[in-house]
Amino acid sequence: MFIAAMLGVLATMLLALVRALKGPTVYDRVLAVNMFGTKTVLLLAVIGFLTGRPDFLDLSLVYVLINFIGTIAILKFVEFGSQASNKEEARA
């Protein structure tokens, strides 16, 4: 039944991917990427159990941390980017 779990996670990844491609604003895409990242963590853990190699859990662990850092980075820079352009408009 690991296969069923893996298929479920893959289906959710597909749904998140569609939102990432469609999302009108950039925040929709960021939300979708965050969700995609969490699903990747689950997928890697389930694949690890499926193939009987628990080493893959290190990969999942890294991915949880990197997903968080990536999301925070995107938010910071999107806000700061818009701030910088706002300031230039205010100055000009």
Place this chain on the structure above:
Amino acid sequence: MSDFIADIALQINLVDIVLLAFLVVVAGAVIQVRDLFEAVVLLGIFSLLSACIFTTLDAVDVAFTEAAVGAGISTVLFLATLTLTAREEKAQYRHSWSGFIVCTLTGGALIYGTLDMPHFGELNAPIHRHVAPRYIVESPEEIGVPNMVTSVLASYRGYDTLGETTVIFTAGLTVLLLLRRDRRSRDRSTSPPTIETTDRRGSHTMRHAMVLRVMSKLFIPLILLFALYVQFHGDFGPGGGFQAGVIFAAAFVLYALIHGIEAAQRVAPTARVQVFVALGLLLFIGTGLASLFAGGNFLEYKVLAHQASHGEHLGILFIELGVGITVAAVIINTFFFFAGRGRT
């Protein structure tokens, strides 16, 4: 031709097909999207998918590095660069037919070339016949490290790893040389860091970041500890110097993102970090020289201790440490230089 297809059908399974299809779709979207921040976000998904594909191909160390570098650090550096330029891609009004033809011809030539290659996973492929069986058979006795990838990377192919570390070092050096003068002249012209930007950024960060600040104080020690674990666990599982260095740098990047670049530079002053960039490579070369002085060849670890496999363990430990230090310092340095530029 029919057993060619049967061969392929045996090896590729459903997960691979689905993931590769996702990859194509995301790649198409990245090209098509106009807002560059959104393109960077989609590139994050791209590298995630690549990490999953590497995992299904059983290449866990590569997947590890791809997850850490591609989705984390690359995204951050792309974003730091994007704050310096326009946010939207310039509209292209003319389509280039010559470009299209060149791409199609090159792609077609490459695909035609792969038809000559041995089938995926075939037992008699040359890559499985010459050096690989020797490594697989001899590595447990000669080196005794459970993770064969580490033993090949660090000991059998130690020169290649030395070359890779030198490349990373050179890249860090180049960033330093190209961007440093810019910073110094800018610092001289605008004397103290403009209160306006700090205050504006400071007040903006304060409002938004109470939850983030508290959580980051919880996470950053855990991330650093995990980086150390990955560094020393590389002998037994996926990991090693490269991945550990990236994760270590990611902790500093997180700190800089939440508390500001000035605070991060008080923790890790640029001059100190630059010393570490060189120190890692020196450690690597020093291990090689130590084996020269001990009577063997350059990077021949087994002369470093009384028993051959102990010597190998010692050698691998030191060079992985060197690689980790250089990678971490280069990434921290590059991030500081990139992210510190878009401030006025």
Place this chain on the structure above:
Amino acid sequence: MDTLIHLASWLCLLLGCCFCLIGGVGLLRLPDFYSRIHGGGVTDTLGAGLVISGLMLQGGLSLTTAKLAMILLFLLLTSPVATHAIARAAQHSGLKPQVTDAAA
């Protein structure tokens, strides 16, 4: 006892997958960004937590379970914080929630 743990773990896995799927559908179908955050964020954490708990029950008492416990801990800490950060950033940049029906 063994079969009980086995059953519990399958149950957790399936429930977790269901929640993840519900979250995914919510991400697609809900009309507005702020409602999508509810769908995405809450079910994300819950579904992931259930799946990892199911895997933990499968693993028994070992290093694997300890690593899964750490993954669970990190997920429980980072996922809500990330969702909060996304919502806060969207609000600061001026994205307004949709307060009326699209048809009206």
